Amino acid sequence: MQVSTRALVFSSVKYAEADLIVSCFTEDYGLKSYLLRGIMKSKKGKLRASLFQPLTQLHLEAIHKDKGTLERIKEAKVLVPYTTLHTQVVKSSVVLFLAEMLKNSIQEEEANGDLFEYISVSLQWLDAHEAIANFHILFLLKLTAYLGIYPDTSGMEYPYFNLLEGNFEKEPLGDYSESGDAVDTLKRFFGINFDDLEGTKTTKKQRFEALNLLLSYYQLHLQGYKKPKSLLVLNQLFN
Structure with a gap:
């Protein structure tokens, strides 16, 4: 056909x-x-x-x-000519990392127009902007909605994030409840858009910890998930 x-x-x-x-x-x-x-x-x-x-x-x-x-x-x-994604070192490293994450996360041989459009529009935003240090964190958080694993935000005021249950808790329940700076940093990415990234300031340590927390979440919720080989290069560039 x-x-x-x-x-x-x-x-x-x-x-x-x-x-x-x-x-x-x-x-x-x-x-x-x-x-x-x-x-x-x-x-x-x-x-x-x-x-x-x-x-x-x-x-x-x-x-x-x-x-x-x-x-x-x-x-x-x-279809969409890029001007910076394959020529700027930092952006091309982000692209390699996201491509690896997407290949690990999406396995279905079925149409998903909303997911396709989300990835397409996000990449065009990345191509056109320079304040991108936090782009990959927000991209992966938003991606969870299309994968059907977006965290429950109804208890966002609570200090603990249960990676296994995907919700926020007042007290730690089980081995997968996390708290501290990584959780506080990740909370800052809920409810924002890519245009808000310029005003979202994070330190190298905060970025590193928030990303690792998010990757642990992926690992728990996606069957066959593999740690991306490009993660080391990405962390080195942003550090």
Whole structure:
């Protein structure tokens, strides 16, 4: 079946001598993997390896057999040209980290237009702004809503955050109740938008602890979650 859809590149891995296996989150068909034969050597074809950088937004013409095997891309073109995401060191590191997190978090082969739109618009915001030190924290917190694991904020005034239950508590209940500066910092990201980030000041230590708290939350609530390899580089850059 020939399909036409918007897509976000999650990863591309070299296969054999000149092939790529590309993982994309498509707007209309969810997560799909494609085998691009000979693309690393091709200079005249319609497909170029440079199109498949992390979180590039593409329009695809593809062949889907929907048999659990690798699909085929006939044509791809950049839908949203970035000006900074793949050229600025800090932003490209954020993009690598988020691409890895998204690939770990989204496994469904089904359409989710709201999630696709959220990722697309967020990346355009990141591309256009410079006050981005806290972007990845807010992005991941907001992402939990689309993954169905957004924390219950009805007890936000309480000092303890129960990672397992996903709510705030007056007293610690169980082994997964956390309190302290990391929880206080994470609370500052609830109910704000990306445009509010410029006024959200955090120290290196606060960012580090809040992010680790959020990643622990992901680990508890997402089956098959893997700690992102790019986290170390990201922390080094922001520190």
